[in-house]
Amino acid sequence: MSHQLTTCTFCGTGCGIYLETENNVITGAYPSISHPVNKGKLCIRGWNVHEITNSKDRLLRPLLRNKNGQLQVCSWEDAIDFIAQKIVELKNKYGPDSLAFFNSPRCSNEESYLLQKLARTVIGTNNVDHGTGVYSNNSINVLLEMIGYPASTSSISVIDKSGVIIVDSIDLSMQLPTVGSRVLQSKLKGNKLIVIDTRRNRIAENADIFIQPNPGTESWIYNAMAKVIIDRGLINRRFIKEYCSDYEEFIGSILQFDLQHASEASGVPANLIEEAAQLYASADCASLLFSTGIETRRTSSIQSMINLVLLTGHLGSGRGGIFALTEHNNLQGVCDMGMLPDKLPGYINLNEDSRIKSLEGFWQCKLSRKPGIGARLALKNAANGNIKGIWLSRYDPVSTAYFCDAAKTLEKLDLVIVQHLFLTSTAQFAHVVLPLVAFGEERVTFTNTERRVQLAEKVVMPPDGPLPCWLQIKEISNRLGANWNYKDSADIMDEIGQVVPFYEGINYRSLANDYGKQWPCTKEKPLGTSDIFEDKIRPKSLRFAKMPFIVLDAKPSEEYPFSLVFGMSLYYWHRNVLIQHSEILKREYRTLLLDYPNGFVEINPEDAANLKIRDGDCIKISSSVGSITSWARVTKEIKKGTVFVPYFIQEADRSLIGETVQAMGYRERPVFVKIEKQVL
Template sequence: MLSVKIDNRLFSFEAGTTILELLQNNAIKIPAVCHDSRLSSSSVCRSCLVKVNGDSHWQPSCSTLLMDRMVIETTSPEIEDYRKGILAMMAKEYPQSAVKKNPDKEFHYWLNHYGIKGEVSIKTKRHKDISHPYIQVDLAQCIKCERCIKICDELQGQFVWHMSKRGDQEQIVSDSKGLFNKSSCVSCGACADTCPTGAIEDKNVIQFGIAEKTTRSVCAYCGVGCEINVETKNEKIIGIHPVMESPVSKGHLCVKGRYAWNYNYAEDRIKHPMIRRNGKWEEVSWNEALAFCSEKFKEISALYGPDSIAIIGSARATNEENYLIQKFARAVIGTNNVENCARVCHQPTAKAMSMMLGTGAATNSYDDIEKAKTILISGSNTTKSHPIVGARIKQAVLNGANLIVIDPRKIELAKYTKYHLQLKAGTNIPLFNAMANVIIAEGLFDEKFIGNRVEGWEVFKKFISFWTPERASKICKVPEQLIREAAHLYATESPSMCFHGLGLTEHTQGTESVMALVNLALITGNIGKSGSGVNPLRGQNNVQGAAVMGCEPGSYTGLASVKKERERFERLWSTNLPDKKGLTLPEMIDTAALGNLKAMWIVGFDVYFTMPDSSHTEKAFSNLDLLIVQDMFLTETAKRFANVFLPVASSFEKEGTFMNSERRIQRIRKVIPAPEEVKSDWEIVCALAEKMGKKELFNYTSAEEIWNEIRQAWKAVHGITYQRIQNNGLQWPCPDENHPGTEILHEKSFPIGDKANLAPIDFVPTLEQTSELYPFTLVTGRELYHFNSGTMTYRTANKEIHSSDFLHIHPDDANFIKMKEGEKVKISSKYGTAFLKVKMDDSVRKGECFTTFSNTEVFINKITGPFRDNYVQTPEYKITAVRIEKIKQHLNS
């Protein structure tokens, strides 16, 4: 056991620990105003100096490693006098009013501790920069500790802050060299988070002051699953900060997770149940709303059968709530017509990985990012869509990892890549096949892994021999030499880790694209080990959970087959269950359009705004006899078509669990009370089940009680109790309460057996092709500041940073059709028309254009097409042939 003596007290420590870490771990406080545990030590401020082994040369405790039997002195009169002098020098011309106003600030605490007072001279008075909607900059309070510079560089990798000039003129400036909102800042708030003064400050801190309470929970946005500390005052949220020890986010958050929470208090939030009568919404009691829904369900079921009803779960609802939603569909209504939004995003991933590996989920953990030698990203603008994972990848590359980006656009990460394969949209399969061809032809495959753990090797070798880089290059428009070099890097600089997004899945061959990617991992042995694997980046906070809980027509909870395990669930739930095949979401829309689906209950999902070819969805919803929408706001679906609206609690207003993209089950907690007439999704499901005479099947009193039933239904989470996931969460499989959770899948075998199957995948071009009338290919994707249908983010100040969806087009294409930056244009397809403002963007391939899909005023799904994935019917959002036209100006007469 290693030990040291500090101020005559004995402490043990582990090798690699700094003096400051040991002091902080044992609640021994000394000033260290340039230090942040998330950053490398810089020893700039010198306030943390201590005496070691009696040496007259004091050492910075933030960067000095402990050694066995070291003797450390932290509070001698000489050291304390020195610290006071250092802090006094920093406080020279520092505003004393700031110290009085915020005494809990780190720097202010130490000024008060040592009785130091600063004064402001005329020349140091500066104007506060309030140009940013979330962050105020007041350099009068800057002590040049450089924490803002280091955290922007080392945690986010944005490099916004710099030290300007020298000597007395030295100061911190943003890269705009002017107003902060004109800088390259991505509004993650890390600089405000680390600043020990008030030089960079969250505006909500200035507005609301000190919190009364802090509650740990999980972010309400994407599938990364960042943990958050939610600060409240008078039972209202006043701010959010990162959880420093979170294994997911490592003390970091993005703009949405940190700042975009004010939708909870939006003026148009619905707070009472409503029924639409004679075209007008009427507020009603819960008893009346639920009675109406119950009678309608009974009436429609009696007339047309239970399969005339469909229920959609929610990626924004908890695991517990989605479990009850699918149980309600099957045990109360008597139908397998239950779905969730995974159908329109990563269902191809789940299908492909289930078929080939046996589990349709990420094989590895985020912590493998830092262990990978090579990272391959396909179809994901990660720093925009999953910012914290994107930042971790960026830092890994800056620290020496190799990066391969496969994307039609020059995304931000392409700046850091060894190879950017800027392929033609929709040609992932030829590219992956050609990479496999190179790996096999050059003998770069893992012969031992293939021999022990792979089936179909000889058949695959023969098939892939025809997919030469020369052949693929003509299809995907990537130079053949680039394909060869990328394949060589992925195969030889291992472990190699793959991440992919919707750019891979939202195609007619989406499932097969993921299968082709899995082939690469299998032939190189990049499965079942640290720093490797195939890892989908899931879209919404609980889309993985919604699907795995059983909100899909073919599966019960835990992806148990409806065909094979019906009797088990009948015993578990003590009721008969339907055996008829259920409808997928696209099939529900098709069936309703034909007039054969009569009722839908949609929870937390704006289906009309989200589904492609909106005219088809409109026809479907117009045919329904009953549409119930359960949400926080009147979505486009609710506005246009709903008969009943049931208002729900946000994730800040209830208890439960989410499941992130790395299979981690995490606790969410009730932080604030829900509005008086608003209920949690699970409470509504239970209340409606009671109205329909099934109270005995839904007699729950808490989210934890529901979770404990899930643990009985799905053995892979049996070991995950609420008590065990108070902090950090656990990754399934976790079969018993002594199991630590599973960070890496498939280490020794696969759920389908000892060996996984290679899949020869041929390329079949989409039917959606450009023409003389529609010469451009439109690709859709995500934006940093907005989320999916914009239901939450457009009700926050994020809309001040990014006001709408834009049409990104290559400058050469824009010039050819005589369009200018910011000009509004008409974009048309065979399916409809939309209007967007032009953004010149040379990151887009010529002949292609790009837009996001979050603004309801733009409604880009008016123009996306009807084509679907061959296996799971996921819409082909990523390719639409379009025409772009200037809007004719009509002169006033």
């Protein structure tokens, strides 16, 4: 029996785990005690992560759709020939922008780098995006604009030392459980916890201050907190003067955010907002944690959070930081690698001429400067029919893209290429399906939510048939005329180090000797950087954002009295394709299904009593554009006057929100609904 240290690849925490193997089979997993992220802890997903590799349902051979419309086993040669031939055909007929390349934020750095390189250098399009790009790119842009880095500024270990921790709109106990346990341990040590969320989640149960705003009013809370901090003279003047710009414009805009108004708009008592503001501003060290997947939030609401950090100077060693939490294991990495329609690897903008020219020199090709089409638009209606072929790497939009009916789009395309471990719902619409090797069967890297690039090790040989994702991309690219000579995934990381400046000092040799490296990791800083601002903050490099005064004109009415909230639930995880292929996880995540076998929406007990609705009753939820039917889960987790619809009810998004609001990309307007009990 052997034991090898590797990285859990389920969520963005990136816990260190040991895999136990015997006779080329992974037989168990257990936590690393000394790993700086999880310090001997794992959640249930980590303990059972290897079950997916051992699943009997894995795809072992490529599949090609035959003349009768059925997927049929084929050879690798036939699959690659077919793909190369179809890509050339579509590119010649409709141009390079008729093809799009989307991957999952679970893809490794090496796979992501090669997929966007194929799209940009071989095909000539910027039509690349990652599955969560439909919403998380908003956070990236705000962070780049305001602090110059599209990532968490500090290390998870700082949570232990933070006198005050704000957790915004993420149920850590479910999404990033090990981070959640670090937060609770910190709280047990006497540090203060503020939770701001429309749902009373498990972390909120332990909060010193729990702020439950009406949906869409979070920026009012932060702006009112900022005003309290300014009015009470709690701002960090030295920090602002030395490091921040645009302060005057910000101050001009913030004065209108009166505490009383914010209280009325958000439904949160004014004294609670005031208390939270004073607590946060008075801390020596404070951390602010939010999910990069906050789709339901306006850009201004993310800006308002960052403004608060700048106002109090809670950045840099010993002062705390911003944690832009990535729920998927490699969301940070796929963005770093350039799986973005408007940014090249290392976040090079398409208008940065000199940087693009130097990349063109390195890649020896001419790059398109035209922004690409993102996943949302392409999967919604193939960008009005302009997209003819889509490559989907580990991405299963038919199951997870709740913003559109991806199946309808995919069935009309001339080419759908799917790379996955399993025959997913999306694979059912593919012309060709390529089987992938699984966790533990290849050596690749992932970048966690604190910028830590870590190796996931090869601990067993893969079964006969599947190939590593990066190798598939390389073979197809070479068939299309590229001349890529990567011997292994380490070669790809060496190239990434030359293209992405903040990965310069990262290579497999150095990663293997440590618990990964946190970028920026350069030749000057080969050990990496635990806090982005640990050495110094460049003068005037941080920017305040001016806050628009948003008139909350949309309000609940007599006809539609409830605010709609979308979000994650355990049930969502139950539908996750990886969990579906682990017997233990499937059983555990099925808990909610025992009571609600057909799904549920959540309503507050008071609302339920008024409507004479009991737990488990069938209910109809209607907005001004449509309706859905589901089953009531009556719970105090939801604020009175709101209805929580988990993301897994895919048709709910389309039926209740409608095309107009969906088209805005982010949910700029609150949606109101009514609830009626259905008699079956």
